[in-house]
Amino acid sequence: MGTFRMTQITALVLRAVAAGHRHGFDVMEACGLPSGTAYPALRRLERAGLLRSRWENTAAAHAEGRPRRRTYELTAQGRTALPDAEAKLAQVRRLLEDPSPVQARGA
Amino acid sequence: MDAPRLWVRSVSVLVPGPEREEWVEEWDGELAAHGGTMAQAWGALPDAWCLRTEGWTMEGMLRDVRAAGKALARKPFFTALAGITLAVGIGANTAIYSVVDGVLIDPLPYPESGALVSVNHTAPGLGVPVVPHSEGSYLHYLERFRALSSFAVFDEDNVNILTAGAPEQVGGAVVSHAFFDVLGTSPLLGRGFAVGEDRVGAEPVAVLGYALWQQTFGSDRGVVGRSVEMDGVARRVVGVMPEGFAFPTAAGVWVPMSIDDADPDLGSFNVVGIGRLAPGATVEGANTEMQDLLLRFSDAHPDEISRDVLEQAGFRADMKPLKDLYVSDVRQALWVLLGTVGFVLLIACANVANLFLVRAEGRQREQALRTALGATRADMVRHYLAESLTLALGGGVLGLALASVGVRGLLKLAPVAVPRSSEIGIDASVLLFTLAVSVGAGLFFGLFPILSYRRPDLSGALKEGGRSSTGGKERHRARSVLVVA
Numbered sequence: 001m002g003t004f005r006m007t008q009i010t011a012l013v014l015r016a017v018a019a020g021h022r023h024g025f026d027v028m029e030a031c032g033l034p035s036g037t038a039y040p041a042l043r044r045l046e047r048a049g050l051l052r053s054r055w056e057n058t059a060a061a062h063a064e065g066r067p068r069r070r071t072y073e074l075t076a077q078g079r080t081a082l083p084d085a086e087a088k089l090a091q092v093r094r095l096l097e098d099p100s101p102v103q104a105r106g107a
Numbered sequence: 108m109d110a111p112r113l114w115v116r117s118v119s120v121l122v123p124g125p126e127r128e129e130w131v132e133e134w135d136g137e138l139a140a141h142g143g144t145m146a147q148a149w150g151a152l153p154d155a156w157c158l159r160t161e162g163w164t165m166e167g168m169l170r171d172v173r174a175a176g177k178a179l180a181r182k183p184f185f186t187a188l189a190g191i192t193l194a195v196g197i198g199a200n201t202a203i204y205s206v207v208d209g210v211l212i213d214p215l216p217y218p219e220s221g222a223l224v225s226v227n228h229t230a231p232g233l234g235v236p237v238v239p240h241s242e243g244s245y246l247h248y249l250e251r252f253r254a255l256s257s258f259a260v261f262d263e264d265n266v267n268i269l270t271a272g273a274p275e276q277v278g279g280a281v282v283s284h285a286f287f288d289v290l291g292t293s294p295l296l297g298r299g300f301a302v303g304e305d306r307v308g309a310e311p312v313a314v315l316g317y318a319l320w321q322q323t324f325g326s327d328r329g330v331v332g333r334s335v336e337m338d339g340v341a342r343r344v345v346g347v348m349p350e351g352f353a354f355p356t357a358a359g360v361w362v363p364m365s366i367d368d369a370d371p372d373l374g375s376f377n378v379v380g381i382g383r384l385a386p387g388a389t390v391e392g393a394n395t396e397m398q399d400l401l402l403r404f405s406d407a408h409p410d411e412i413s414r415d416v417l418e419q420a421g422f423r424a425d426m427k428p429l430k431d432l433y434v435s436d437v438r439q440a441l442w443v444l445l446g447t448v449g450f451v452l453l454i455a456c457a458n459v460a461n462l463f464l465v466r467a468e469g470r471q472r473e474q475a476l477r478t479a480l481g482a483t484r485a486d487m488v489r490h491y492l493a494e495s496l497t498l499a500l501g502g503g504v505l506g507l508a509l510a511s512v513g514v515r516g517l518l519k520l521a522p523v524a525v526p527r528s529s530e531i532g533i534d535a536s537v538l539l540f541t542l543a544v545s546v547g548a549g550l551f552f553g554l555f556p557i558l559s560y561r562r563p564d565l566s567g568a569l570k571e572g573g574r575s576s577t578g579g580k581e582r583h584r585a586r587s588v589l590v591v592a
Binding site: 035036067069 | 135137
């Protein structure tokens with residue numbers, strides 16, 4: 001396993017799961033990300049130990065006449081990494097809101 | 108099973124085996140919980156592809172390519188045989204495609220060339236596919252066309268030029284005044300022909316081609332305005348065309364026609380018409396207008412071309428894209444030729460695939476060792492593909508070299524002159540074609556050893572030197588398929 005690096009995408013996905021979006025499609029909707037971005041991010045976070053996934057109870061799902069779903073939740077390590085994720089997203093927000101970052105740096 | 112779930116199962120082949128079952132279950136669960144539309148199910152494809160390529164890093168791919176290069180270098184005879192076979196197949200395809208590209212696909216080298224049309228007639232009843240214009244029909248159409256923004260006629264003719272040295276014969280064209288306007292090309296020096304310069308009594312003038320200007324006049328910019336004797340007539344040079352302009356193909360000098368407005372030749376249909384569609388006009392609309400004008404011309408000159416003659420000969424307007432005038436004769440032949448060399452490549456690929464299968468049989472011990480050291484099926488697939496793609500790309504480079512040399516020879520051997528031959532060459536689209544063909548060929552012949560790969564019986568293969576693998580039957584079957592192909 002390679003070293004984990006928090007990116008804007010993984011930060012977004014981690015925060016979505018922390019906010020209670022616990023299934024793949026819910027995370028995609030909450031983050032506005034396509035499947036080819038959201039699911040790989042979920043897998044990277046799980047491999048890094050920041051998320052863990054569980055399968056819901058098969059009998060309960062079948063009783064409702066549907067297949068069981070995979071549920072994602074934060075691990076203790078994930079909760080520790082949450083401020084890091086928030087900082088990453090805040091950095092992006094600042095970049096988007098700053099109308100003249102290049103001039104400011106050059107000044 | 109509904110279509111979205113069927114789709115998920117179809118694309119699940121991309122997902123590595125150990126993860127596949129749970130992956131399908133997760134997608135089933137999410138689709139069931141969110142309505143399960145086909146639009147949602149499409150998302151399974153990029154997700155599956157991401158899973159398939161997760162371990163594919165640039166570093167890993169380079170390592171595969173290096174290993175493939177070493178493996179191929181260890182078997183120089185095999186590599187040379189397979190590489191040359193592929194180079195011949197890919198080279199033949201590249202050579203023919205470069206002709207197809209230059210002749211059929213590339214647009215004509217003039218501004219907004221899509222608006223350029225051939226403005227002529229056809230008379231299938233006489234067995235004549237293209238009937239051009241007489242001076243009279245040219246003047247008739249010129250005054251009346253609305254669907255064309257410009258219209259001109261020309262005839263190819265050699266011109267004898269007398270300079271300070273010896274007389275020189277060059278290819279030339281006799282043209283009407285709007286000829287350069289139709290083609291949308293301005294002279295490099297001076298000007299083109301003015302209105303009235305193509306009529307009887309006008310001052311004799313000429314426009315030189317770039318090559319003639321360079322070779323005969325030493326690129327002297329002062330040639331414009333100078334008098335040069337052409338076919339015994341002193342003509343004032345009014346312009347020099349830019350490099351690369353050659354229409355009609357062999358023309359190196361252009362002189363204006365000499366039409367007598369009062370008594371134009373009505374019955375000699377020997378000057379070819381070209382035009383530029385007016386903004387918003389279509390070829391079909393312009394053709395309808397031309398047909399109407401043709402009937403009016405016939406009514407005005409029944410002695411030259413009566414309605415009866417029109418009907419008997421099937422004589423009618425035939426406006427079409429200018430490119431079609433030159434390439435329609437060779438279009439079908441070139442596509443057939445491209446299809447034929449496609450089959451040659453297919454046969455080359457089948458032969459190389461067979462060589463790969465034979466080689467794979469001799470590498471069972473190596474496979475067993477790799478597997479024993481932890482290589483997965485995906486690793487073996489990457490290993491095989493790296494070898495086949497490296498070989499195919501090498502064959503592609505060699506084929507490209509063969510094609511660039513061979514295409515000129517092919518053109519010389521052609522039984523008929525190939526139109527637009529000066530535009531045939533190796534350009535970006537030909538390079539892209541060669542790359543696509545090479546990668547396609549590599550995937551094709553690399554596929555057979557992959558499909559026939561079975562996890563080897565480790566102990567048997569290692570103990571007995573590779574004679575007891577379970578892949579033998581599959582490989583034999585694959586080779587039989589290739590022999591049939």
